[in-house]
Amino acid sequence: xxxxxxxxxxxxxxxxxxxxxxxxxxxxxxxxxxxxxxxxxxxxxxxxxxxxxxxxxxxxxxxxxxxxxxxxxxxxxxxxxxxxxxxxxxxxxxxxxxxxxxxxxxxxxxxxxxxxxxxxxxxxxxxxxxxxxxxxxxxxxxxxxxxxxxxxxxxxxxxxxxxxxxxxxxxxxxxxxxxxxxxxxxxxxxxxxxxxxxxxxxxxxxxx
Numbered sequence: 001x002x003x004x005x006x007x008x009x010x011x012x013x014x015x016x017x018x019x020x021x022x023x024x025x026x027x028x029x030x031x032x033x034x035x036x037x038x039x040x041x042x043x044x045x046x047x048x049x050x051x052x053x054x055x056x057x058x059x060x061x062x063x064x065x066x067x068x069x070x071x072x073x074x075x076x077x078x079x080x081x082x083x084x085x086x087x088x089x090x091x092x093x094x095x096x097x098x099x100x101x102x103x104x105x106x107x108x109x110x111x112x113x114x115x116x117x118x119x120x121x122x123x124x125x126x127x128x129x130x131x132x133x134x135x136x137x138x139x140x141x142x143x144x145x146x147x148x149x150x151x152x153x154x155x156x157x158x159x160x161x162x163x164x165x166x167x168x169x170x171x172x173x174x175x176x177x178x179x180x181x182x183x184x185x186x187x188x189x190x191x192x193x194x195x196x197x198x199x200x201x202x203x204x205x206x207x208x
Contacts, residue, residue: 001049003042006033013063024049032059061092065100073114076106077137112138112146119186123156128186157187157195169200 001024007017009027016033018026028038032055038044044052061083068074068082076097083093100106115136119129126147133143164170164178175196182192 001044001046003038003040003044006038006040013067020044022046026053026056028056029059029063031063032056035059057089057092058095061088061096062099064088065093065096066105069100069106073111073118073136074106075108075111075137075139076101077139079106081137108138109142109145111136112142113149116146116150120150120153120156123160123185125153125156125182125186125188125191126150127188128184131186153187153191154195157182157191158198160185161195161199165199 002021004019004021005017007019009015009017011027014030015027016030018028018033018038020026036052036055038052064083064086065079068079074082079100080093080097083096084090088096097106112133115132115138116129119132124132129147129150130143133146138146160182161178164181165174170178179189179192179196183189
């Protein structure tokens with residue numbers, strides 16, 4: 001079996017189209033092409049095709065994993081699932097996750113801390129951030145440690161009320177809508193009540 005041609009493609013990842021004289025055609029990541037050392041006219045044993053395809057599959061999963069990690073914070077489990085959803089083989093997805101973890105480019109603890117910081121910066125409360133950790137498939141045992149770094153949310157709630165009411169004293173209906181919005185953002189009822197009392201200490205927003 002001989003490498004008949006190596007052609008450029010329109011792939012944004014720079015993949016090459018490698019054609020063999022037996023009719024086989026492979027879309028090959030540049031890293032796999034370099035690892036295999038293929039070149040036009042090269043003679044390749046027929047028995048090597050399975051190994052060539054395996055190398056391409058692993059390289060594809062690794063390159064896709066790098067792109068995903070570069071774009072957003074993901075957990076190990078989330079990355080593995082996303083790779084499989086994108087069409088990578090399960091074993092290649094697991095290998096890519098392990099590879100990035102060993103390179104210290106993927107760390108669930110750091111991802112959890114990043115999610116907490118991001119959620120707190122958006123003014124979310126602990127309940128909403130726990131939901132984010134769950135959605136990102138962060139292991140449950142890492143949640144509490146990450147949430148310990150979360151700042152007290154009084155300032156976030158106060159800022160929300162200032163934006164919402166614009167310095168005016170709200171009526172009960174406006175107060176109820178603001179409270180519901182803060183609850184949806186994951187804040188505790190007790191924290192919201194104290195913030196409303198700070199906002200307008202002379203008003204009675206709540207019935208006993």
